[in-house]
């Protein structure tokens with residue numbers, strides 16, 4: 001689908017914000033930013049380079065050359081546990097859908113970045129904190145399987161509070177399901193890349209996020225398995241501010257690199273270029289054999 | 290608060306009365322055996338009543354019972370066990386034990402999460418919460434099973450992965466993620482038994498298997514009830530409420546297709562007859578291994594993929610249009 005139509009069907013469903021909401025204060029430096037300017041700058045603060053959390057549609061728009069062929073968009077959440085606490089699970093889902101313009105916490109599809117075709121999955125923290133339930137697991141599994149079938153690299157942008165409690169063990173099992181698909185993708189020879197964005201924790205962090213061949217993170221993203229509060233309660237002391245930041249993980253050797261958002265697209269292009277070079281070598285070797 | 294204590298009160302009182310009567314009966318001329326038999330029958334009836342209708346939160350406490358058999362209890366029942374240690378990198382995590390073993394006619398590799406049965410043991414075993422080194426040890430032993438071409442049996446018994454500073458610094462996420470990859474594609478038959486509490490990704494790291502068995506009063510959950518209550522409501526003390534929501538019992542999970550077989554426990558729970566529980570579980574492991582050995586490896590790997598591929602619950606709003 002042409003990008004403009006796709007966006008109209010997706011992101012633009014979001015309610016038009018009122019005038020007051022056109023201004024947003026940078027949580028890092030305090031600068032008051034005009035939202036259209038912020039959007040034009042990839043949701044990065046012009047003064048201090050603070051990276052705001054990005055909507056999945058905006059992310060895809062910022063990366064993809066031309067059109068985006070979305071897959072699995074008809075896959076929508078059910079309520080397997082008939083969960084109700086203060087609100088029912090379907091009510092929570094409907095409220096987040098109205099607020100975020102998303103119908104689940106991930107968008108998946110095919111497109112090109114700098115001429116390199118790939119399978120792209122982008123998670124969105126604005127829907128249920130990016131938590132992984134059956135729909136996130138199913139959409140991503142279909143994406144990874146389709147990448148394997150089409151012989152294309154796969155990249156996933158993560159943003160997640162972990163497994164979605166309201167789907168119980170079925171949510172946990174999405175870690176196993178996506179893992180199995182990742183194993184087949186890798187075995188087929190296709191590269192798997194992840195970009196960890198703020199925040200990436202729990203069941204997403206402990207599955208496909210850290211199974212990639214190359215793992216990048218956005219500046220200052222919070223990344224970890226256990227949540228900060230849980231660790232602080234366990235050890236009964238405050239954690240240093242830098243703990244579980246992308247930069248901290250880079251020092252500890254957990255990730256390949258920390259990238260500023262404006263450099264992401266060119267970085268991905270170069271990585272996809274190396275991947276293609278390797279594929280071409282393989283093809284040449286097969287031909288001469 | 291342990292809700293089991295309240296429910297067990299009546300049972301303990303009956304136990305005491307039966308015991309008193311027995312000792313009074315000895316050396317007395319009046320025969321009280323009829324009265325004892327009647328009390329014993331009442332006791333069995335109450336036992337069935339209490340343990341036939343446990344709430345999910347009560348089951349959590351059954352699963353955590355200090356006298357419930359642990360991984361080492363099952364290992365002690367094996368015909369042979371040669372423990373192997375360490376992750377080859379940093380340390381030997383005592384919260385995960387494993388090694389070569391023999392069970393019936395099968396040579397296997399066995400790995401399990403080991404919690405303590407008292408405070409001293411729990412401190413040594415970190416309450417069964419594994420660090421990244423433990424998962425790397427588990428992953429290494431799983432690959433060893435593949436290297437030796439032996440079936441792999443795992444025992445799950447953990448609240449979850451260790452939530453500590455060092456575990457984060459040593460890449461807990463990567464350790465679990467890597468373990469999942471190895472278990473998903475391991476080229477030998479794999480069998481997992483949830484023997485106590487299975488909590489979150491920390492449990493799943495050892496739990497992807499061709500067959501997942503679960504003891505009747507075990508629980509297996511996306512997060513511990515305390516953790517879930519803290520995440521959703523910022524209040525870990527609402528764990529009982531979370532337990533009721535989470536559908537974490539063996540029969541719930543059998544219904545979702547996440548668990549393949551529920552192993553019944555002795556009346557009153559595994560801890561009331563640990564020896565019988567261990568025997569029953571090991572018998573089932575032997576029988577399931579016999580079954581798994583009858584499949585070819587490609588069939589086994591395909592079936593394992595399909596089994597996890599199917600898990601989930603969603604609706605396809607475009608299905609009628611034939612759209613993807």
Ligand SMILES: [Zn+2]
Pocket residue numbers: 026027028029030031045046047048049050
């Ligand atoms: Zn700023």
